[in-house]
Amino acid sequence: PGPIYSFVLKYILPAIIKLKGATNGVKGIKIVRGRKIWELEPYATKDAVAAVYIPSTGIVDPYEVTVALIENAKMNGVDVHLRTEVVGFIKEDDMVKGVVTNKGTFLCRYVVNAAGVYADEIAELAGAREYTIHPRKGVEILFDKEVGEYVRHCLAEIRLPTPKRTKGGGINPTVHGNIIWGPTATEIPDKEDTSVKKEEIELILTRYSTIIPDFPKNKIIRYFAGVRAPTFTEDFIIRPAKWVKNFLHVAGIQSPGLASAPAIAEYAVECLKNMGLKLVEKHDFNPHRNPIPRVSEMTLEELEKKIKEDPKWGNIVCTCEMVSEAEIIEAIKRGATTVDAIKRRTRAGMGTCQGGYCTLRVAEILSRELGIPLTDILKEEGKLFNGPVRGEKI
Incomplete structure (x- = not known):
């Protein structure tokens, strides 16, 4: 079993992944073995037999992306209402006419429900619930920039059998030089449970130490948790509601939700168009937003x-x-x-x-x-x- 398993890891599995990637349109995938692995990642485990290298992989700062998009939207006339809780809807027949919040009522022609872990509850308020969100917590560990040299690329082990509800996490560099380990994937009852337990940190350190055994694990500067918003289909739900004509579901978005966000937005616009929204080109639209100088x-x-x-x-x-x-x-x-x-x-x-x-x-x-x-x-x-x-x- 040992030699057969090793052969599968070294030749069969990487080839399958490369083929799958090519089928999905991912270009430039390479299988690297032996010395080439350590040329790319000098601190990677010496037990590595093969790796799938995807040069097109990119890293962004999710905070900066979100802020940049919001600021650009505001430049182009979008109003943003923070700390505004949706508490109900005004409906006529099978359409929503207004969104009731703790800060007043907003009249509307269409509603896009992109409320994350609360998407099912918002849909319930509108009489459009078709799914249930079951929150899944992910814990991550952030390391100091001082150890940034230990990781050059996004690193993850191919785990067998492959996890059904997660890509498995890994070790990733950030755009600012820190290193992140994680996340975990734990089903939880509370949608706002962002607590971090000792055993969760120990699990991350144990699981990913096999990738870079000599990584200085004493350079942790923070650990934190977030809550994913999966449905029981474990897939994105981007479609018009069945029972409310002007209500669009954008729910169940989890990893790779950030990478998919631009495509999700385009698809959502197409859905709204098919639902009857008349799209009018904004001729003075300004796509450029200057960042804060640093x-x-x-x-x-x-x-x-x-x-x-x-x-x-x-x-x-x-x-x-x-x-x-x-x-x-x-x-x-x-x-x-x-x-x-x-x-x-x-x-x-x-x-x-x-x-x-x-x-x-x-x-x-x-x-x-x-x-x-x-x-x-x-x-x-x-x-x-x-x-x-x-x-x-x-």
């Missing part, structure tokens, strides 16, 4: 020029990620109102100390720029401070 990406000459224009570019608030006061103010001008919103737009608080140095400084800038008391500043949904704050400044 001190960490500037040359010395560029930074000196910025500081001459505004000294706040030289006031570094987050020393781990080299985030300036000017970047934080620009994020606030673009709509950030919480400490975590600043974090996701500028990376202030994402470095080695995880906000130990800069969180209070960010809060003070938010307080000043928004004109609200420091004690009213939110981390994300909850207040950052509990109780009185001594003095006017921190």
Whole structure:
């Protein structure tokens, strides 16, 4: 059994994966063996017998992608209502005429239900429920940039038998130089359970240590969890509702949901067109959104020029990620109102100390720029401070 299993791993399985990829339109797939594996990944396990190399694989920052898309949408006339909970619908016959929220009612012609783990409950409110979301938690571990050299590509083991409800996770570099291990896949009853347990961390460390045995596992700077939104079909549900004429389901989206997002959007538009929505070209549409300039990406000459224009570019608030006061103010001008919103737009608080140095400084800038008391500043949904704050400044 040993030699046969080894032969399958080295020749048969990679060939099957390559064929499957080619069938799906993935170009440039290569099977690498022996020395070539360690040329690509010097720290990979010496037990590796073969690898499937996909050069077209890409990495993005999901925060930055989301923020960029929202900012561009707002530039082109889209209104965004945050902290607005849908509590019901106004219906006439078999159509939705209005969306009732905790901040008022929005009249509508069509409803796109892309509510993630709550998509089934939103559909229920509209009388359009056709599926059930069963939440699945995924825990990930984030390592310091200091160990970024240990991983050059997205790495994952081919596990046999292949998992039915997950791609299995892996080890991935980020666009900013950190390394992420995970995620796990655990069925949970609570849609908002983002807790992380000791055994979940141990599971990740044990499972992925076989890929890079010498990885410095003592360089963890954060661990966190998110909740996927699968249905029992374990597939995307993108289709018009059966019982409500102007209600479109975009539900059950899990990995590879981020990679699929542009195609999902195009398909959803096509669905709306088929449902009767008249599409009119927006001739003044502007597809370009300028990102917030980053001190960490500037040359010395560029930074000196910025500081001459505004000294706040030289006031570094987050020393781990080299985030300036000017970047934080620009994020606030673009709509950030919480400490975590600043974090996701500028990376202030994402470095080695995880906000130990800069969180209070960010809060003070938010307080000043928004004109609200420091004690009213939110981390994300909850207040950052509990109780009185001594003095006017921190």
